Amino acid sequence: MTQPIKRKSLAEAVADRLQHSIERGVYPLQSKLPAEPELMQQFEVGRSTIREAIKFLTQQGFVSVQQGLGTFVISYVGSNDLDAKIERADFADVFEVRQLLEIKIVEKAAHNRKNIHIEKMTGKLKERKKSGAAGLLKECIAADIAFHTLLAESSGNSILFELYKTLSLHVSKFFEQVYTDTTPFTGSQALHEALLAAVKEKNASKALQLLKKIIGNP
CATH class of the missing domain: 1.10.10.10 (Winged helix-like DNA-binding domain superfamily/Winged helix DNA-binding domain)
Incomplete structure (x- = not known):
């Protein structure tokens, strides 16, 4: 998108x-x-x-x-001050960097994730689905951002994790400004669940394929 x-x-x-x-x-x-x-x-x-x-x-x-x-x-x-610089950047640039980070994050997460990460991500996807179905946009966005941030944490690379957290704060604000309902999130729910399943299976190539389908969408 x-x-x-x-x-x-x-x-x-x-x-x-x-x-x-x-x-x-x-x-x-x-x-x-x-x-x-x-x-x-x-x-x-x-x-x-x-x-x-x-x-x-x-x-x-x-x-x-x-x-x-x-x-x-x-x-x-x-x-x-990275946060201040991101605040002034064009969102297209922020989104591009976020996508590039996610490619490396998913690759590493598929190898380094722990069971506790899978449990937490499963919980956030359930919240995302429930909020999306109920039309609760703010809650749905929060759950979506939390899921992707946990994915970054599971990569095992603390720098990737911190960079992603910083970017995601701005992505969250952007989503709240742009989206008027939860349709984009409910539409990509199945892809997110499949992505988590691939990470759980430690199938990096499949996880990357699914991420490429998600990229450009919430």
Whole structure:
């Protein structure tokens, strides 16, 4: 299923351009960014847009606002706050990374899963099915995300697990914004159950085949 692309606000676009300039060294460390009127003229936007852009850069750890003095560059690379970066990313990019992670996760889960993981995933799929049939969208999404997160945990790779958890928080928000009912989830329930069965059987090739059918759908 084709996912809608998140449109960036004008302030985010300005922040991206300023960030690029900082990363290229146009504004050296400890240097002061141009004053608001100059930035407004440079980007042909209003004062509120500039202030919002500076707020984004501050949150990312690129600049620091000193009251009465101005805005100063404090880092070329920002705070490396992955969660904040994902929050500002186009969802199409987030979804693509999630899909790539899932391919490796399923492959490793089929080899490394433990019985406790199977039990927990079985429970979450039951919740997913029950919520879906009852039309409880929020609960259905929560169960779906929990199932996939447990699958990531069962891979045995803690980095994959942490990355997937972070991405899934944003995927969950996106699902709540986009879907109006549980139909997409009930429609893929059988595939999810078959995927779990393949992981339980430690059949990596079958699990990957099923995942490819699921990818692009909830």
